[in-house]
Amino acid sequence: MFWIPLLWIAGWLAASLFYRKLRGKPIFYARLPNTRFLQTNASGRSHRHWFTRLGGANGCLVVQVTETELDIHPFPPFNWLFLPEIYGLEYRVPLTNVRSAELRKRFFRSSVDVVLQADEGETKVSLFLAYPDEFLKALGMTNWTDRSTAHA
Numbered sequence: 001m002f003w004i005p006l007l008w009i010a011g012w013l014a015a016s017l018f019y020r021k022l023r024g025k026p027i028f029y030a031r032l033p034n035t036r037f038l039q040t041n042a043s044g045r046s047h048r049h050w051f052t053r054l055g056g057a058n059g060c061l062v063v064q065v066t067e068t069e070l071d072i073h074p075f076p077p078f079n080w081l082f083l084p085e086i087y088g089l090e091y092r093v094p095l096t097n098v099r100s101a102e103l104r105k106r107f108f109r110s111s112v113d114v115v116l117q118a119d120e121g122e123t124k125v126s127l128f129l130a131y132p133d134e135f136l137k138a139l140g141m142t143n144w145t146d147r148s149t150a151h152a
Helices: 001-022 052-054 084-085 132-139
Strands: 039-044 056-063 069-074 091-094 098-104 109-118 123-130
Touching: 001 056, 039 052, 039 132, 056 132, 069 084, 091 109, 098 132
Parallel strands: none
Antiparallel strands: 039 056, 039 123, 056 069, 069 091, 098 109, 109 123
16 A cells, blocks of 8 residues: 555656656756846746646746746756646746736735746746846846837
8 A cells, every 4th residue: 555655656757757758848957048037946826827826836946037038947856747737837938928027016025927928828927036126137127017019
């Protein structure tokens, strides 16, 4: 009986890794070249639906901004076991697909609400960053919304 839970977890892990390879998703990530912003211990949550708003990532997200793209993903092993798919926290999009970013002052900490156009449609992600102003600056402005009209 002791082996049944371990076999179930190993099977779930193998299925997750196979799914990632089949979809062309990385199992291990490389740092993107020419990063303007990088934080390897960010937190965040997706606003895709009620379930993703309840869950999220606490201190296990990597947020990277380069000259051309925004990359948000959990670092291994948190990108395994279908966790990014369940919680909607894996995006690599061109900066032109970032529709808006707004700094929100919360009671305990600030967040940056980012609206982006991903493969599955427009989505909103709240990121809890150590240096939100540097993140917004790396995106192109200090505190901006509606990037599509600001840089048209």
